[in-house]
Amino acid sequence: MSKTWPLWEVFVRARNGLSHKHVGSVHAADARMAIEAARDTYTRRMEGVSLWVVRSAEIVASDPGEAAALFEPAADKVYRHPTFYTIPENVKNI
Amino acid sequence: MYTTELKDKNQKPAPAAPAVAEDPQKLAAFEARVAADNFIEPKDWMPEAYRKTLVRQISQHAHSEIVGMLPEGNWITRAPSLRRKAVLLAKVQDEGGHGLYLYAAAETLGTSREEMIDALHSGRAKYSTIFNYPTLTWADIGAIGWLVDGAAIMNQVPLQRTSYGPYARAMVRICKEESFHQRQGFEIMMVLAAGAPEQKRMAQSALERWWWPSLMMFGPPDENSPNTAQSLRWRIKRETNDELRQKFVDVTVPQAEAIGLRVPDPKLQWNEKRGSYDFGDIDWEEFYAVVRGEGPLAKERMNARVKAWEDGAWVREAAAAHAAKRGQRAAAE
Amino acid sequence: MRDAVSDYALRLGDDSLILGQRLSEWCGHAPMLEVDLSLANIGLDLLGQATHFLGLAGEGKGVDADRLAFHRDVLDFRNCLLVEQPNGDFAQTLARQFLFSNWQELLFRDLTRSRNETISAIAAKAVKEVAYHARFANEWMVRLGDGTEESRARATAGLEWMWRFADELFDVDETVEPLVTAGVAADARALRAEWDARIAATLAAATLEMPRPRRGARGGRAGHHSEHLGHLLSEMQFLPRAYPDARW
Numbered sequence: 001m002s003k004t005w006p007l008w009e010v011f012v013r014a015r016n017g018l019s020h021k022h023v024g025s026v027h028a029a030d031a032r033m034a035i036e037a038a039r040d041t042y043t044r045r046m047e048g049v050s051l052w053v054v055r056s057a058e059i060v061a062s063d064p065g066e067a068a069a070l071f072e073p074a075a076d077k078v079y080r081h082p083t084f085y086t087i088p089e090n091v092k093n094i
Numbered sequence: 095m096y097t098t099e100l101k102d103k104n105q106k107p108a109p110a111a112p113a114v115a116e117d118p119q120k121l122a123a124f125e126a127r128v129a130a131d132n133f134i135e136p137k138d139w140m141p142e143a144y145r146k147t148l149v150r151q152i153s154q155h156a157h158s159e160i161v162g163m164l165p166e167g168n169w170i171t172r173a174p175s176l177r178r179k180a181v182l183l184a185k186v187q188d189e190g191g192h193g194l195y196l197y198a199a200a201e202t203l204g205t206s207r208e209e210m211i212d213a214l215h216s217g218r219a220k221y222s223t224i225f226n227y228p229t230l231t232w233a234d235i236g237a238i239g240w241l242v243d244g245a246a247i248m249n250q251v252p253l254q255r256t257s258y259g260p261y262a263r264a265m266v267r268i269c270k271e272e273s274f275h276q277r278q279g280f281e282i283m284m285v286l287a288a289g290a291p292e293q294k295r296m297a298q299s300a301l302e303r304w305w306w307p308s309l310m311m312f313g314p315p316d317e318n319s320p321n322t323a324q325s326l327r328w329r330i331k332r333e334t335n336d337e338l339r340q341k342f343v344d345v346t347v348p349q350a351e352a353i354g355l356r357v358p359d360p361k362l363q364w365n366e367k368r369g370s371y372d373f374g375d376i377d378w379e380e381f382y383a384v385v386r387g388e389g390p391l392a393k394e395r396m397n398a399r400v401k402a403w404e405d406g407a408w409v410r411e412a413a414a415a416h417a418a419k420r421g422q423r424a425a426a427e
Numbered sequence: 428m429r430d431a432v433s434d435y436a437l438r439l440g441d442d443s444l445i446l447g448q449r450l451s452e453w454c455g456h457a458p459m460l461e462v463d464l465s466l467a468n469i470g471l472d473l474l475g476q477a478t479h480f481l482g483l484a485g486e487g488k489g490v491d492a493d494r495l496a497f498h499r500d501v502l503d504f505r506n507c508l509l510v511e512q513p514n515g516d517f518a519q520t521l522a523r524q525f526l527f528s529n530w531q532e533l534l535f536r537d538l539t540r541s542r543n544e545t546i547s548a549i550a551a552k553a554v555k556e557v558a559y560h561a562r563f564a565n566e567w568m569v570r571l572g573d574g575t576e577e578s579r580a581r582a583t584a585g586l587e588w589m590w591r592f593a594d595e596l597f598d599v600d601e602t603v604e605p606l607v608t609a610g611v612a613a614d615a616r617a618l619r620a621e622w623d624a625r626i627a628a629t630l631a632a633a634t635l636e637m638p639r640p641r642r643g644a645r646g647g648r649a650g651h652h653s654e655h656l657g658h659l660l661s662e663m664q665f666l667p668r669a670y671p672d673a674r675w
């Protein structure tokens with residue numbers, strides 16, 4: 001049995017309307033402790049209305065080595081951008 | 095400030111080139127990225143030397159924050175007013191929080207909290223020399239906030255653009271919280287310096303005892319810092335030790351004068367040509383002795399940290415055991 | 428009435444001050460950094476409450492909160508005996524917090540309806556903080572009680588130390604009785620049943636035995652303190668006492 005406390009990543013929503021943002025991590029033995037540690041560490045100055053904590057081991061991250069395959073193709077697919085289409089000046093609301 | 099250069103000056107400086115031969119293409123791409131003021135994130139390729147240097151620097155910075163809780167923590171129960179007590183408790187709590195942000199940043203590089211704490215307790219990892227000095231009076235709390243946090247701020251502000259993303263983001267958080275720290279310290283000194291004769295004496299004594307150690311915080315002179323060039327290129331360091339130290343003197347001397355305290359340096363003099371203060375020689379023997387672990391309170395600081403960790407072992411085990419039991423019960427349902 | 432309100436505020440203020448002082452002793456020494464921050468948080472909340480209540484108490488006597496905190500001797504302190512107990516190990520500290528915060532939450536819940544506007548305002552703000560303190564303490568009692576054999580033994584010992592100070596929390600003496608009637612003070616007697624239920628529920632979850640009933644230790648509200656308070660005060664009050672005319 002491990003005696004160490006696992007690492008949890010912390011996400012804070014600063015205000016309603018914004019998304020949760022990653023702010024760092026804490027060690028905690030269980031989920032409730034993780035929430036409290038996250039609150040005491042990352043929201044001491046009223047910086048949040050909502051907290052998510054996720055065990056670091058549960059996070060799946062893209063591989064930076066695959067960045068080209070995953071992300072670059074979008075750069076030359078210009079037809080996803082609205083500016084690709086020319087709309088005459090006299091046509092409004094589009 | 096929290097860097098790898100905390101070595102005995104009689105030791106040979108570590109070679110700048112790493113033992114590992116890095117892929118030249120990857121290395122070139124990495125260097126270009128850093129030179130373009132871009133950020134390196136946790137899973138990106140990085141030279142071993144960069145990773146090692148960062149783990150050391152970030153963890154030593156974290157250790158400094160944690161050990162730094164002790165000299166100030168020494169006065170929370172004796173703070174002379176309710177407001178001073180609350181502000182000091184909040185400040186020391188902040189320092190613990192800073193340690194937490196930094197440990198979190200270091201863990202993204204492949205080390206663990208346990209490993210880092212073990213390195214600290216065994217003496218392999220260092221912490222800032224400044225925290226080996228005693229806080230014998232209330233005025234020392236003012237001096238620490240004003241001078242020590244002041245020096246730290248000087249070092250930390252440029253690090254907000256350090257190359258490693260998690261470290262930079264931790265520094266942004268820390269800098270936001272730090273200015274209240276320095277102001278509370280200066281306010282304490284200001285009130286004492288304008289107070290009763292015993293209070294003035296306390297304040298003057300604190301300045302005299304904390305001045306030179308604060309200058310030492312910036313580390314050895316540039317000519318004795320062999321890794322500076324590489325650290326600057328990799329944006330792990332943004333300015334040199336001597337540059338920061340000079341800035342600190344230039345900013346702080348007028349503050350001391352404004353509250354009627356005397357900086358304990360007979361060679362201190364404004365140099366019109368340089369537009370800076372000339373100041374006296376630092377006792378590097380003292381600095382290296384403290385780095386070696388011979389600082390005035392070195393034993394007390396380390397004992398306190400080791401004791402807290404060891405005394406707390408049963409607590410950590412209990413929490414882990416309970417979480418495991420809960421997990422098993424949930425799985426059985 | 429004014430004097431009675433002042434005395435009542437003094438009791439509330441002293442409870443928070445002394446417990447805040449005890450918790451601040453942990454700063455830099457907790458079992459884990461995250462826990463250090465949590466204990467400091469609770470300590471700060473308590474110091475905030477103390478400042479407000481002592482401010483109110485002082486109004487009645489023409490002195491400020493600092494004057495009250497730093498210049499009274501043991502016989503004039505009105506905190507309950509529970510809060511001045513030494514920290515001991517983490518289990519002893521948590522046992523103290525467990526008994527106190529569950530009581531304080533119920534007390535402040537009632538005090539939000541106090542006819543004294545200042546008291547109800549302080550309580551309204553504090554009750555949210557204290558709900559967090561109680562939850563924190565309850566969870567730790569469960570972790571320690573139902574953790575390892577060692578933590579169970581320590582949790583049991585901690586409860587054994589603190590249990591005899593619980594009865595005093597529910598006393599209503601001749602100073603407070605008129606305030607209860609006037610709707611200014613909470614009737615602490617009426618809180619006992621709910622507190623008992625909460626404590627029993629947490630101890631059950633913690634697989635800890637309810638401590639056996641025993642004669643309650645009392646005297647704090649009359650200034651008859653344990654030996655611990657004197658030492659705590661000499662540390663806390665040293666500077667203002669040594670330099671009586673100084674401003675800090």
